[in-house]
Amino acid sequence: MENLINILEDANIKPTIERLSILNYLDRNHNHPTASMIFDEVETKIPTISKTTVYNSLKLFIENGIVTPLYITGSEIRYDFTTKPHHHFFCENCGKIFDLVVDCPIFSKKHFQGHLIRQQHGYFRGICKDCLEKEAKEHH
Amino acid sequence: MENLINILEDANIKPTIERLSILNYLDRNHNHPTASMIFDEVETKIPTISKTTVYNSLKLFIENGIVTPLYITGSEIRYDFTTKPHHHFFCENCGKIFDLVVDCPIFSKKHFQGHLIRQQHGYFRGICKDCLEKEAKEHH
DNA sequence: TTGTCTGCAAACGTTTTGCACGACC
DNA sequence: GGTCGTGCAAAACGTTTGCAGACAA
Numbered sequence: 281m282e283n284l285i286n287i288l289e290d291a292n293i294k295p296t297i298e299r300l301s302i303l304n305y306l307d308r309n310h311n312h313p314t315a316s317m318i319f320d321e322v323e324t325k326i327p328t329i330s331k332t333t334v335y336n337s338l339k340l341f342i343e344n345g346i347v348t349p350l351y352i353t354g355s356e357i358r359y360d361f362t363t364k365p366h367h368h369f370f371c372e373n374c375g376k377i378f379d380l381v382v383d384c385p386i387f388s389k390k391h392f393q394g395h396l397i398r399q400q401h402g403y404f405r406g407i408c409k410d411c412l413e414k415e416a417k418e419h420h
Numbered sequence: 421m422e423n424l425i426n427i428l429e430d431a432n433i434k435p436t437i438e439r440l441s442i443l444n445y446l447d448r449n450h451n452h453p454t455a456s457m458i459f460d461e462v463e464t465k466i467p468t469i470s471k472t473t474v475y476n477s478l479k480l481f482i483e484n485g486i487v488t489p490l491y492i493t494g495s496e497i498r499y500d501f502t503t504k505p506h507h508h509f510f511c512e513n514c515g516k517i518f519d520l521v522v523d524c525p526i527f528s529k530k531h532f533q534g535h536l537i538r539q540q541h542g543y544f545r546g547i548c549k550d551c552l553e554k555e556a557k558e559h560h
Numbered sequence: 561t562t563g564t565c566t567g568c569a570a571a572c573g574t575t576t577t578g579c580a581c582g583a584c585c
Numbered sequence: 586g587g588t589c590g591t592g593c594a595a596a597a598c599g600t601t602t603g604c605a606g607a608c609a610a
Contacts, residue, residue, distance in 0.1 A: 294564080294565080294609090296565070296566090298565085298566080299565095314599090315599080315600080316599085328566090328567085329566090329567085330566070330567040330568070331567085331599095331600090332566075332567055332568080332601090332602095333565080333566060333567065335599095335600065335601075336565080336566080336567095339601095349494065351491045351492060351493065351494045352491055353491065354489060354491040354497060354575095355575095355598075355599075356598090356599065356600095357494060357599080357600085369535055371535075372538065380532070380533065382525070382526060382532075383525060384524065384525070384542075385522070385523060385524070385525075386522060392520070392522075392544065393520065393549070394549035394552070395509055395511075395544070395546055395547065395548050395549050395552070396546045396547040396552055397544050397545075397546040398512065398545050398546040398547070399544070399545040399546065400542075400543070400544045400545070401541070401542070401543050401544075402524075402540075402541070402542045402543075403540070403541050403542075403543075404532065404535070404537050404539070404540045404541075405537075405538055405539040405540070406535055406536045406537040406538040406539065407535065407536040407538070408535050408536075409533070409534035409535050412534070412535070412536055434584095434589080434590080436590070436591090438590085438591075439590095454574090455574080455575080456574085468591090468592085469591090469592085470591070470592040470593070471574095471575090471592085472576090472577095472591075472592055472593080473590080473591060473592065475574095475575065475576075476590080476591080476592095479576095494600095495573075495574075495600095496573085496574065496575095497574085497575085
């Protein structure tokens with residue numbers, strides 16, 4: 281928690297209880313939650329919190345590079361505690377999004393073919409291993 | 421145009437004038453348009469067409485693998501005439517989305533680490549070469 | 561007291577849905 | 586005549602904005 285306060289202060293963001301709770305949630309949950317998922321959990325600790333504050337905080341975090349928004353599903357935005365670039369797999373069956381480790385030749389490059397790269401995503405959609413195995417069992 | 425009719429008929433989609441116009445637009449414009457951009461252009465040829473029909477048609481095309489939706493910007497969905505998988509670059513300054521040719525080790529694989537891959541996107545956000553050059557000139 | 565943070569409510573823009581009309585076989 | 590396609594209008598959805606009150610320095 282002390283660590284999270286530092287992250288915010290380093291970014292010149294006042295570490296309010298709301299912001300800390302949101303960041304704490306993202307720190308504990310690396311499963312790319314939606315704003316609603318964050319709100320639902322933080323609300324149990326801070327019952328007075330509003331969705332506006334969740335959105336405000338996430339916007340602030342994104343602007344400061346603390347959080348990365350993922351536009352993967354076409355509906356809700358997913359939020360990812362920023363680490364080094366990595367790929368994502370989105371399961372169309374169970375909706376889970378998880379990290380993939382892929383050896384990609386341009387990862388972590390800042391420039392490519394003359395363009396400035398600020399963010400990079402490799403992502404895959406399909407049916408995840410778990411869902412495939414469940415399906416197979418049902419048809420045994 | 422004959423070719424486009426075949427594409428639709430092969431997918432068991434009745435080639436109405438609306439669907440053909442939409443597909444024709446996508447065939448001529450590989451710049452990843454939004455539904456509105458498609459609507460605006462097709463409307464000049466078929467003034468009675470509605471946005472609902474554009475959305476209905478796109479949905480049908482996507483379900484049949486003729487069109488790929490791109491969830492890149494976080495706001496409007498972009499639509500891409502389906503070809504072989506490729507990367508995209510989204511310029512945060514001018515909003516353009518263009519194709520990138522990248523040598524990626526898992527492209528065109530159908531399975532990866534046990535997961536079934538139906539679709540794959542590699543995409544980059546940042547500032548494109550053209551915008552960087554314009555910026556440089558302004559600060560000469 | 562000044563500026564910042566919060567949170568309600570309303571607005572927003574894109575997409576989806578319900579439904580009725582019309583076209584076609 | 587029955588199915589399919591269209592298109593209007595309304596709803597839905599996640600997100601953003603305006604604003605007023607609360608809080609903190």
